[in-house]
Amino acid sequence: MTRLTVADITFARKVLQTEADAILALIGRLDDRFDHAIRLLLDCRGRVIVTGMGKSGIVCRKIAATLSSTGTPAFFLHPAEAIHGDLGVIQADDVVVALSNSGETEELVRLLETIKRLGARLITISGNCASTLAQASDVALDCQVSQEACPMNLVPTASTTAALALGDALAMTLLVAKGFREEDFASLHPGGKLGKRLMRAGQLMHAGDKAPIVTTTTPMQEVVHEMSRKGLGMTCVVDNGRLAGIITDGDLRRHMSVSVNLLDRTAGDVMTRNPVTIDRAMLAAEVLNILEQRKITAIVVVDRNQQVEGVVHLHDLWKTEMF
Numbered sequence: 001m002t003r004l005t006v007a008d009i010t011f012a013r014k015v016l017q018t019e020a021d022a023i024l025a026l027i028g029r030l031d032d033r034f035d036h037a038i039r040l041l042l043d044c045r046g047r048v049i050v051t052g053m054g055k056s057g058i059v060c061r062k063i064a065a066t067l068s069s070t071g072t073p074a075f076f077l078h079p080a081e082a083i084h085g086d087l088g089v090i091q092a093d094d095v096v097v098a099l100s101n102s103g104e105t106e107e108l109v110r111l112l113e114t115i116k117r118l119g120a121r122l123i124t125i126s127g128n129c130a131s132t133l134a135q136a137s138d139v140a141l142d143c144q145v146s147q148e149a150c151p152m153n154l155v156p157t158a159s160t161t162a163a164l165a166l167g168d169a170l171a172m173t174l175l176v177a178k179g180f181r182e183e184d185f186a187s188l189h190p191g192g193k194l195g196k197r198l199m200r201a202g203q204l205m206h207a208g209d210k211a212p213i214v215t216t217t218t219p220m221q222e223v224v225h226e227m228s229r230k231g232l233g234m235t236c237v238v239d240n241g242r243l244a245g246i247i248t249d250g251d252l253r254r255h256m257s258v259s260v261n262l263l264d265r266t267a268g269d270v271m272t273r274n275p276v277t278i279d280r281a282m283l284a285a286e287v288l289n290i291l292e293q294r295k296i297t298a299i300v301v302v303d304r305n306q307q308v309e310g311v312v313h314l315h316d317l318w319k320t321e322m323f
Contacts, residue, residue: 011151014149015149015157018148018149018157018158019149019157019158019161019162021146021158022145022146022158022159022161022162023161023162023165025145025146025162026143026165026166026169029141029142030169033139033140033141034141034169034170034173036138036139037123037139037141037170038170038173038174038177040095040121040123040138040139041072041095041123041170041174042174042178044072044093044094044095044121045093046091046092046093046094046095046120047073047074047075047094047095048064048067048072048073048074048075048094048095048096048097049074049075049076049077049089049090049094049095049096049097049120050063050064050067050074050075050076050077050096050097050098050099050167051076051077051078051079051082051097051098051099051108051111052079052098052099052100052105052108053079053080053100053105053107053108054156055156055160056099056100056101056105056156056160056163057076057078057079057099058160059099059160059163059164059167060076060097060099061076062164063097063099063164063167063168063170063171064076066167066168066171067170067171067174070171070172070174070175070180071174071175071178071180072171072174072178077089077090077096079105079107079108079110079111080107082107082111083110087111090111090114090115090118090120091118091120092118092119092120093120094121095120095121095123096111096115096120096121096122096123097123097124097125097167097170098111098122098123098124098125098126098133098137099124099125099126099163099167100124100125100126100131100133101126101127101128101143101159101160101163102126102127102128102131103124103126103127103128103129103130103131103132103133103134104128104132104133105133108133109132109133112132112133112136116136121138122136122137122138122139123137123138123139123140123141124136124137124139124140124141125141125143125163125166125167126140126142126143126144127142127143127144127145127159129142129144141166143159143162143163143166145158145159145162199283199284200280200281200282200283201278201279201280201281201283201284201287201301201310201312202280202281202301202309202310203284204284204287204312204316204317205280205301205309205310205311205312205316206230206232206310206311206312206313206316207301207309208310210230210310211230211236211308211309211310211311212226212227212229212230212232212234212235212236212311213226213235213236213237213238213308214226214235214236214237214238214247214267215237215238215239215267216237216238216239216244216245216266216267216268216271217266217267217268218237218266218267219263219265219266219267220262220263220264220265220266220267220269220270221263223235223247223267223270224252224263227247227249227252232298232311232313233248233249233297233298233313234246234247234248234249234297234298235247235267236300236308236311237267237268237271238308239268241307242305242306242307243275243277243300243302243306243307243308244268244271244273245267245268245271245272245273245275246271246272246275246300247267247270247271247272248272248296248298251271251272252270255270275299275300276290276294276296276299276300277301277302277306278290278299278300278301278302278312279301279302279303279304280301280303280309280310284317287299287312287317288314288317291314291317297313297314297315298311298312298313298314299311299312
């Protein structure tokens with residue numbers, strides 16, 4: 001296997017530095033034009049249509065995906081396919097975001113007539129603000145780079161990286177402006193580790209017949225049977241329907257070490273009063289934090305009247321493969 005030379009590593013570092021410099025150069029260009037673009041996107045009553053050719057098209061797909069995942073309906077439109085029959089997807093209430101480093105990409109320029117005729121708004125991300133696309137846009141965002149990371153200054157590298165970063169800046173600014181919250185993110189990401197981290201206690205808890213529950217007057221022999229049958233290493237103890245305490249495996253061991261007549265007692269005699277509780281809306285990540293901080297393996301979910309709704313166990317969190 002050929003080993004990398006010092007010169008190879010030096011060049012790779014130069015590539016990263018060139019692309020980092022391209023992104024940093026964008027910071028000073030965020031002005032009223034960027035604000036105008038955000039206003040257009042916030043006011044959009046249709047969809048955001050992101051379009052570009054070649055490498056720019058790949059960046060467009062990512063920007064559209066990021067917008068959609070953070071509460072702004074968006075999709076990618078291939079400009080070549082658009083001019084061969086897909087133009088009908090563009091409607092008057094839409095905002096089109098076009099990416100082109102030159103601003104003269106033929107397939108994009110040919111979309112201008114339709115965009116203008118329909119009255120859709122156009123935001124351009126381009127390296128040439130004097131280009132045809134930029135001049136025809138409602139807003140033209142300057143994404144010019146001084147050089148590509150390619151040694152021939154030909155392969156789109158720094159320019160696509162900068163465009164992607166500017167697209168992220170748009171998406172994240174929109175997210176903040178819309179007040180997008182963790183629970184909104186969770187509703188759009190029900191699958192995968194991100195979504196599972198944002199699941200609610202109510203989605204994870206053992207409820208109904210699966211929740212271990214006894215009353216304060218339940219004999220300890222029946223308590224042990226309930227704990228064994230439900231398999232959570234604990235049981236809730238209720239009094240007149242309200243949570244009065246809990247009994248855990250640890251409680252049983254402690255009481256057995258000091259009392260030979262444990263099975264002659266009731267749940268109310270053995271329970272730990274005022275246990276830690278949560279509500280069903282708590283995020284799974286927050287539940288895990290409480291369990292770890294308190295060094296406990298299960299926690300009771302109650303409603304505002306202290307009625308038991310269920311139990312979340314540490315194993316339920318780990319089984320979701322979210323951490």
